[in-house]
Amino acid sequence: MATELRPSRRRSWRLPKHVLLIGFGLVMLYPLLWMVSSSVKPTETIFRDPSIWPTELDLANYIDGWGALSHPFHFYLLNSAVIAILAVAGNLLSCSLAAYAFARLEFRGRNLFFAAMLATLMLPIHVLIVPQYVLFSQLDWINTNLPLVVPKFLAHDAFFIFLMVQFIRGLPRELDEAARIDGCGHIRIYWRIIIPLSVPALATSALFTFIWTWNDFFSQLIFLTDPELWTMPVALRSFMDGQGETAWGELFAMSIVGLMPIFGFFLAGQRYLTQGIATTGFK
Amino acid sequence: MADSVAVKPREAVTGPARGGGHRSTKRSRREARAAYLFLAPWFAGLLVITIGPILASLYLSFTDYSLLEEAKWVGFDNYVKMFTEDPRYISSLKVTTIYVIVSVPLQLAFALALALVLDRGLRGLAIYRSIFYLPSLLGGSVAIAILWRKVFGADGLVNALLGAFGIQGPGWVGHPDYALGTLIILHVWTFGAPMIIFLAGLRQIPSSYYEAAAVDGAGPLRQFRSITLPLLTPIIFFNLVLEIIKSFQSFTQSFIVSNGTGGPADSTLFYTLYLYLNGFRDYDMGYAAAMAWVLLLIIAGLTGVNFLASKYWVFYGDTK
Numbered sequence: 279m280a281t282e283l284r285p286s287r288r289r290s291w292r293l294p295k296h297v298l299l300i301g302f303g304l305v306m307l308y309p310l311l312w313m314v315s316s317s318v319k320p321t322e323t324i325f326r327d328p329s330i331w332p333t334e335l336d337l338a339n340y341i342d343g344w345g346a347l348s349h350p351f352h353f354y355l356l357n358s359a360v361i362a363i364l365a366v367a368g369n370l371l372s373c374s375l376a377a378y379a380f381a382r383l384e385f386r387g388r389n390l391f392f393a394a395m396l397a398t399l400m401l402p403i404h405v406l407i408v409p410q411y412v413l414f415s416q417l418d419w420i421n422t423n424l425p426l427v428v429p430k431f432l433a434h435d436a437f438f439i440f441l442m443v444q445f446i447r448g449l450p451r452e453l454d455e456a457a458r459i460d461g462c463g464h465i466r467i468y469w470r471i472i473i474p475l476s477v478p479a480l481a482t483s484a485l486f487t488f489i490w491t492w493n494d495f496f497s498q499l500i501f502l503t504d505p506e507l508w509t510m511p512v513a514l515r516s517f518m519d520g521q522g523e524t525a526w527g528e529l530f531a532m533s534i535v536g537l538m539p540i541f542g543f544f545l546a547g548q549r550y551l552t553q554g555i556a557t558t559g560f561k
Numbered sequence: 562m563a564d565s566v567a568v569k570p571r572e573a574v575t576g577p578a579r580g581g582g583h584r585s586t587k588r589s590r591r592e593a594r595a596a597y598l599f600l601a602p603w604f605a606g607l608l609v610i611t612i613g614p615i616l617a618s619l620y621l622s623f624t625d626y627s628l629l630e631e632a633k634w635v636g637f638d639n640y641v642k643m644f645t646e647d648p649r650y651i652s653s654l655k656v657t658t659i660y661v662i663v664s665v666p667l668q669l670a671f672a673l674a675l676a677l678v679l680d681r682g683l684r685g686l687a688i689y690r691s692i693f694y695l696p697s698l699l700g701g702s703v704a705i706a707i708l709w710r711k712v713f714g715a716d717g718l719v720n721a722l723l724g725a726f727g728i729q730g731p732g733w734v735g736h737p738d739y740a741l742g743t744l745i746i747l748h749v750w751t752f753g754a755p756m757i758i759f760l761a762g763l764r765q766i767p768s769s770y771y772e773a774a775a776v777d778g779a780g781p782l783r784q785f786r787s788i789t790l791p792l793l794t795p796i797i798f799f800n801l802v803l804e805i806i807k808s809f810q811s812f813t814q815s816f817i818v819s820n821g822t823g824g825p826a827d828s829t830l831f832y833t834l835y836l837y838l839n840g841f842r843d844y845d846m847g848y849a850a851a852m853a854w855v856l857l858l859i860i861a862g863l864t865g866v867n868f869l870a871s872k873y874w875v876f877y878g879d880t881k
Contacts, residue, residue, distance in 0.1 A: 295678060296685070302675075303692045306750065310699075312718050313708050328721035372602040379599035383592050391600070398611055402810050402860060404836055404853040408846050409617035410610060412628065432606025439603065464595040493702040495813040496833075500841050511703040511813075518707055519820060526711060533704035544698055548691055551698070555754055556761035 317531040340535070343528030347513055347520075348505060351532055354513035359539075361426050361498075361509060362491040368430030369438050369487045370480055376433045377442030378468045382454065392443075398436045403496070411500060421504040426497060430487070438483040441554065445479035446472060482554035485547045489540050510536045622851035627844045639851035650852070652827045653835035656741060657809060660831070664748035665804045669797065671752040676759035677789070690760070694753035705747070706817030710734055713743040734818055737826040744814050744829060755800040762796035763789070791876040798875045802867050806860055812837070832856060 311330040317339050318332045344351045379385070380392055414425040433439055453475075454467045462470070473480070495511045502508060508516070514536060517529055544551065597604070622639055624632035643650045675693055679686055699705050712718040715732030723730040733739045770788050779787065815823065815831035823830025823838075836856070840849025 292683075295683065299678065299689050303689065306696060307692065309708055309712050309718065312712070328718055328725065372606075375599045376603040379596040383596035383599070384589065385593035385596035388596075394607065395603070398607070400806060400860065400864065401611070401615075402806075402853070402856055404810065404833055405618055405857045406611065406614040408621060408840055408850045408853065409614035411841070412617070412621075412846070413610075413614070415628065429606060429610050431602060432610060433603035434606050434610055436603075464592070464599070468599070489698055493699075493813075495701075495703050495816070496837070499816075500837075514703045514707060515817065518710075518817070529707060530711075533707050536704045537699060537702065540698055540702070544691075544695060548694070552690065552694065552757050555757050 313530050314534060317527060317534055319527065339527040339531040343517075343525070343531040344535075346525065346528055346532075347517060351510075351513070351535060354508055354510045355535070357507060358492060358509040358511070361423050362488050364423070364427040365430045365491040366484045366487045368427060369433075369435055369483055372431050372433035373435065373438040373483065374442055374473065374476065374480065375468070376439045377446055378464075378472055380439065381443045381446035382451075382467075382472070383464070395436045395439055399440065407497070407500065414501065420501060421507055423502075423507070425501040426491075426494075435487065438487070441483060442476065442479050445476055449475050478550060478553070481547065482550040485543055485550055486554060489543060492539060618850040618853055621847050622854045624847040626847040626850075628846055629844070632847065635847070639848050640855070642848070643851065643855065649827060649830065649835060653823070653830045653832050656823075656828065656830050657811075657832040660741060660745060660748070660811070661805060661808045664745040665801065665808055667745070668749045668752045668804060669755055669800055671749060672755035672800070673759050673793075673797070675752070676756045676763055677785075679756075679760060680763045690753075690757065693756055697751045697753040700747060700751035701813055703813060703817055706814045709743060709747050709814070710818050713739075735825055737828040740818070740825060740828045744811075744818060747814055748808060748811070755804065758800055759793070759796060762793055766792050794875045795877060798867070798871050802864055805863055805867070809856065809860055809863075 308330065312328070315330045315332045318335050318337065320336055320338070347354070376395075380388065380395070410425070411420075414420055417424075419425050419428075429435075449472065453471050454462075457467050457471055493511065495515070498509050498512050499515070502512060505516075514529070514533060517532060621632060623634060623636060625635050625638075626632035679689055683689070696705075713733035714720075715735060717733075719733065720730040731739065733743050766789065770792075771784055774784050774788060810833055811831055812833040815829045815834045816837070819825075819829045819834075821834075821838075823834050832852070833856075836849050836852045839845045839852065
């Protein structure tokens, strides 16, 4: 009886629910929309006007902001992109290799190493950063991309090992057993069977690596002090520091440009992003 | 999916039983050799950029070290100085603690509330979920911190909106009483990621439970209290542990909003920002290393307390 009542009760709730959600969503997105509309207004009118409907479409902020620093803005975007792309390559390779071993192979100390890997997930980067800085400066790596890229090739982002282990463990074992009977070695099984079947996990890892590296500020601020190597976030920071108070429109415009890749990947890959955090619980 | 949400090392290590019980030792030796080969990059990283630096920073925390000169052993001086002679350290600890204690529960409350509203086949679920999730991806960036600085600035968006009602708001980010509040709001704004974890957890609860409860005459509130909430406690616990660990390490927001100073009046001086200023502006690296170790102990301690306390409120039923 009561179960028959539920649908009608739910229907009566539906409209207020949608009104509530749309209203709340607008409040959440309002700052972003305001930033976009402010970026196409002349600076002096930005703050008098809280509305998000631009009265005119003025791209001057984008043109001026692009050239406001010592290099054109795409220079910093390119620096960021190089680091992010290398980070993606490093994470995909090193973490999938480690994940295959943890998920499929038996060896002495596996439990111990797996526990160690999980423990590193909780480790704050700040405990490592000072000695890493000392190490990298002894290697003469400060003001190169190496401190930001090499750790990715050494599976330093253990989170992605964990994500891939979880995924590979869900793949049917019969496939690699069959391949093994056919005489395949582990490298072939990894490359021909596991990797092609793990594309969803790899896509999730690639997207998160890119977004996190693109957004990363702490380590880029520390390791890249030479303006010739500045990445987008470091450049934005210096922009704000230097002339931001007088050129907010331009700063907003460049901030939007800096967020665009994330936005693009969000639109293209949100299925992988939401599945990724749902299965592993990280972000 | 709730199963895979919780970190379960034991199960993950054991895995399903291998086919065929009698493998030759030759084969298992080959397998072990292959495993070490596959793990070689991770092993190298673990030694050189994780375990090595942990031990090195423990050592450095007992020294006076500025990168240019040899490290000089000073015993517990750095730790003593932190808690007795450095009021800025104490205020950074206080600011960060308030930030964590206020923003994490608020963020999780929003995440849970929205997950509950979105659950059970609401039309447009995917669109709502995406909109609420987007800030989680953007929230840690410099660009959004810059935006925040202006949204809550003296002549920013919030004050323009308040002005429409004739209210003259203060410069929120420039006011010692309100600046931290703006960072808390920024953290709450990124509730989308825990919301998605909650949604995944909610989907694991069999709808037959609700049907049975409805037959027994339980209203929606009673259903929430007796079914949803208890069955969701493992996920709440998981989100809580993660968000505490994460928010203790927040850096970018405080750096950008205060322009690297932690101001006004140290009201946004996050722990990690003060660590950065000591280590990488003043090159007082021994002190920064000691700060990092205290941070590690705080995080480890809180996680431990969380796990102990979870015995009393987290419900691990036999349904999983």
